Amino acid sequence: MDLEFTDEERAFRDEVRSFIRDNLPRELAEKVSAGRELTKDEILHWQAILHKRGWLAASWPEEYGGPGWTAVQRHIFSEECAMASAPRLLPFGLHMLGPVLLKFGSEEQKRTYLPRILDGSDWWCQGYSEPGAGSDLASLKTRAVRDGDAYVVNGQKTWTTLGQHADKIFCLVRTSTEGKPQEGISFLLIDLDTPGVEMRPIRLIEGRHEVNEVFFTDARVPVENLVGQENQGWTIAKYLLTHERTNIAGVGFSARDLARYRKLSEQVTRDGRPIAENPVYAARAAEIEADLEAMSITNLRMLANARDGAASGVESSMLKLKGTQVRQAIQDLYRSALGPLAAPMADDLSENELAVPADAARAAPVYFNNRKLSIYGGSNEIQRNIVAKELFRG
Structure with missing residues (x-):
């Protein structure tokens, strides 16, 4: 099993990175990086930019407006968008309903709804x-x-x-x-x-x-x-949830947020030294980094299997389970490092009032919001049952 990107895939990564650098509005990236809420128009604006390039519906075939990418290309695109703090694409039409209609929908439903998902007419x-x-x-x-x-x-x-x-x-x-x-x-x-x-x-x-x-x-x-x-409907629901759970895992988002924590840990001090030098915080960060690396390898194994024509199975539940735990752990570490400066519900505190990064006042609200990750898309308890049933049946 080859977990390395091919020359063509590395070239594709460079193309995506260059496109995002040249086309992602700076103000949108800054809002996403700070954990601030985007308006409907802002979300649709980024989607319109990608739609114009033909890159919006990453998993759709070309005949229905998608780019016809491989699973590896979709992974690369998702990772690069996350690392650049691009707005997260609306999953409900693009990653949930779209694949359902492509597999189970009538031709009339495909012709009616898929173009309207792409151009933003339907949310x-x-x-x-x-x-x-x-x-x-x-x-x-x-x-x-x-x-x-x-x-x-x-x-x-x-x-x-x-x-x-x-x-x-x-x-x-x-x-x-x-x-x-x-x-x-x-x-x-x-x-x-x-x-x-x-x-x-x-x-x-x-x-x-x-x-x-x-x-x-x-x-x-x-x-x-x-x-x-x-x-x-139950068959369709299970098919949709497989797509949702893989999307929730968010390897790219975790990598981005861990990098943000690393930067923060060099800035915030306790007892006259950076948080990064505190052995407790250093150990927690190292444990998260190891979990993230293991999760990334699991994700790459899935991509390698997909490249070889194999379908994903219980791995989507494993990624959802571990992915949400890692994302929550990073947010918890970030909030804990800030201590009382991570003022909960502190939208009224401007960056000029805090001698810390501008997004510090959003650390607690983002932490609270991300508690839901282990529930939606099928709770983590349910994912454990799915994994156990698949791996230990006999």
Whole structure:
């Protein structure tokens, strides 16, 4: 198994690095680096830049507007964007719904929705979790009852990330109560301006409005908005979650954030010496670096397998599990190094009031926000079960 990049892949990396350097607006990179919230227009602006270059939908085939990249090229692109503090691409349309439509959608659905994801006309959000049905997703209760040429949807979804910006939502709904719970679920596309759909904000612990809850009351959804076959939703959901979990791992984001910590540890002092010389902090940083290197090698093994034509398996759960732990550990270390200067909820503190990096006031809010990483996309407890079931069955 060859874990080294080929000459062509190294040349591609240089091309991506050069493009990002020349086209990523500086003000966007600075906001991302400081952990500050981007507006909808700012997110769409970066996506428009990539779309113009043909690089927005990295995993899509060329016939549907993607670049036709290999798995290794997609990895390189993701790593370079993360290290440059580029805005994270909206995963819901590009990395979740897009691959689902490519595999399970009708030709009409592909022609209708895929171009609108690329040009930013549609902003999708995800309707999976419900009160009482998060990690145990098969227990979801939102119902969709066939009535002529429409499904009548009633129920509630929660933790709907960035739903306040969205135009549409893809949902798992229960279309049958017969048999096992997994056998009665379908995958439905719903316009958020449909009568009977209501979005309500949820404020997170660090103060942001990032997630929402969505209520459906006799909302009529056209039958043609069903993706795949009725009661095939569980198969589609598992396919989508594989893409989501690999994306959550965020090797590039961890590498970037660890580099930021290394820089900080040389600036912040305790007892007259830099934090980097403190043996406790040095040991913690070394442990994280070792975990990150091991995770990066696992990721490269997956890419090597993909290059050889093999499909990824339980590795996506392993990466999600370890990736979220590493990202949380780095944020915890960064916040701890700043101590009381990591003023929680301190957006009102300007950089001129702190003799530390400009993003110090965001350290605690970013730390709190990233606690969710081990929950969404399937909790880490669920990932352990998946890994154990796969590796120890016999």
